[in-house]
Structures are given as C-alpha cells and as structure tokens.
Amino acid sequence: MAKIGIFGAAGRMGRAIAQVALDAGLDISGGTDRPGSGEVAPGIVITSDPVELARRSDVLIDFSVPAALAAHLDACIQAGKPVLVGTTGLETQHHALIDKAAKSIAVLQTGNTSLGVNILSALVEQAAARLGDDWDIEIVEMHHRHKVDAPSGTALLLGEAAARGRGISLADHSARGRDGITGARVQGAIGFAALRGGSVAGDHQVIFATEGERIELGHRAESRVIFARGAVRGASWLLGQPAGRYDMKGVLGL
Numbered sequence: 001m002a003k004i005g006i007f008g009a010a011g012r013m014g015r016a017i018a019q020v021a022l023d024a025g026l027d028i029s030g031g032t033d034r035p036g037s038g039e040v041a042p043g044i045v046i047t048s049d050p051v052e053l054a055r056r057s058d059v060l061i062d063f064s065v066p067a068a069l070a071a072h073l074d075a076c077i078q079a080g081k082p083v084l085v086g087t088t089g090l091e092t093q094h095h096a097l098i099d100k101a102a103k104s105i106a107v108l109q110t111g112n113t114s115l116g117v118n119i120l121s122a123l124v125e126q127a128a129a130r131l132g133d134d135w136d137i138e139i140v141e142m143h144h145r146h147k148v149d150a151p152s153g154t155a156l157l158l159g160e161a162a163a164r165g166r167g168i169s170l171a172d173h174s175a176r177g178r179d180g181i182t183g184a185r186v187q188g189a190i191g192f193a194a195l196r197g198g199s200v201a202g203d204h205q206v207i208f209a210t211e212g213e214r215i216e217l218g219h220r221a222e223s224r225v226i227f228a229r230g231a232v233r234g235a236s237w238l239l240g241q242p243a244g245r246y247d248m249k250g251v252l253g254l
C-alpha cells in the first residue's frame, strides 16, 4: 500500500488529511511540522526533517506555509517522490520553484482540492468566455479568523479561470485591496474582496454584473473534510503520473 507523508501535519488541514486517510485505511508514513506541535494522530511520527520524511514516503502532501515550500520541493526532488501542494499565499517565486521541480518530479498545485470548487471554476471560465467585458467580474471570499493570506488561493484560481475564459492575463487585470478614492471601476478588471471571521471553512462567490442584471456563481465549504478528501484523492492519482505540473482537472476528469 502507498505511504503518504504530510508536510504541515499538525495544522488544521494536516490533521484533517491524516483523519481522512486513516478512515480510508490508507498508510501514513509520518509528517513534518515545527518542533513541539504535539501528536497528530496515534502512531503518526512527526519529524522536522522533510528529506527523511520524503525518503520513507511514496507521495507527499503539503499544506503548510509558503516559506517552507522550497525545502519541501527540494526534499521531494532528492527522494524522487511526487507531491501535492495545497498551501496558498504562493507568489511568483513560489510558482517558479514549482515549475522547476516539475521538470524532475510530478507536482500537483491547487488552491482548492474540492470537486465543487473545480466544477465552479469550469463554469466561471465558460461564463467569462461568453460574456463581454461590459460584464464586470467580482470575486468575494470569506474565511475563518485564522487565515493569514488574501485573496484566498481559491479566489485566485477562480480569477485565473475567468481570465482564461476572457483570453486575458489575470496579472494585468486584477483589482485588489480597494480603499479610499479608488476612481471608477476599470472596464475589464477582475476584482477581489476578502472577508475574515469566525470559523467559516471557505465561501466563494463570483459575480458577473452588467447594466440591469447580475449572475452569481458560488460555492460554500461546510467543513475541511472536502479539502482533505480531495487532497488524498489527488495524492493517489499523482502516484501514476510522470514528472510534470498538474492541477485538480486531471484528478477529477474535468
């Protein structure tokens, strides 16, 4: 049976993934986290050495922090093991590291592992392809009070889908963090707004607004279990893939 290693195992997602994998009867080789993070689940060994974990795993799952990504990718390259990266808050330099790693190992990176969000992304791309840029696109997300990055990885994934549908680059058309006298909305911009509070697992809404009408497409996560299930499914799928960069579309057959 394939052994799954978890980077960031003591975090909210790390623990959820361990639980889902154990419930499914899968084998967990162990996890990494910062020293003193406590027990994740009975029998799961936590180390602070990602290379050691990668060597005794068949596939790795990373839900930790962007600052740890380089070390995690390096460990997977050294051990020759595939990895699913679910960590969000990634910037250009992190995506460049993933592209480089994907030359020698299989890497699946996604801002959201759930089936529902990936279906939503396909719908958003389709709607954006059919509506002209007199339809303003705004993406609103809400998450729990502990979340440290904004906009969420999912909001960016949905923004990328909208930009792809429109045939434009998101980097050149995104409007983030409006405050004060912003001036009127720029035609063709894709706007982002982030709310934080309570224990919300993850709500996303994509609004297409034009004169006189509005389309709203959305997704609400009711718990982290959906992300954990998607991560375990994605990791199992990665075991059969050659080196390269992947997202959830291949896993879910979209």
Ligand SMILES: NC(=O)C1=CN([C@@H]2O[C@H](COP(=O)(O)OP(=O)(O)OC[C@H]3O[C@@H](n4cnc5c(N)ncnc54)[C@H](OP(=O)(O)O)[C@@H]3O)[C@@H](O)[C@H]2O)C=CC1
Residues within 6 Å of the ligand: 007, 008, 009, 010, 011, 012, 013, 014, 032, 033, 034, 037, 063, 064, 065, 067, 068, 085, 086, 087, 088, 089, 110, 111, 112, 113, 114, 153, 227
């Ligand atoms: N793609 C998806 O579907 C989803 C992505 N996410 C993303 O996953 C990430 C984790 O989320 P969540 O579990 O809620 O966050 P947590 O803060 O609960 O977990 C992150 C864990 O990583 C640990 N960590 C910090 N530095 C390192 C390191 N160098 N090596 C190993 N572990 C380290 C943290 O330890 P410490 O607390 O001591 O700093 C913490 O235990 C976030 O980026 C989040 O946005 C979340 C849900 C779904």
Ligand SMILES: O=C(O)C1=N[C@H](C(=O)O)C[C@H](O)C1
Residues within 6 Å of the ligand: 088, 089, 111, 112, 143, 147, 151, 152, 153, 154, 155, 201, 202, 203
């Ligand atoms: O931090 C979270 O909790 C989540 N993060 C991901 C994101 O940034 O989109 C996915 C999910 O919405 C939960």
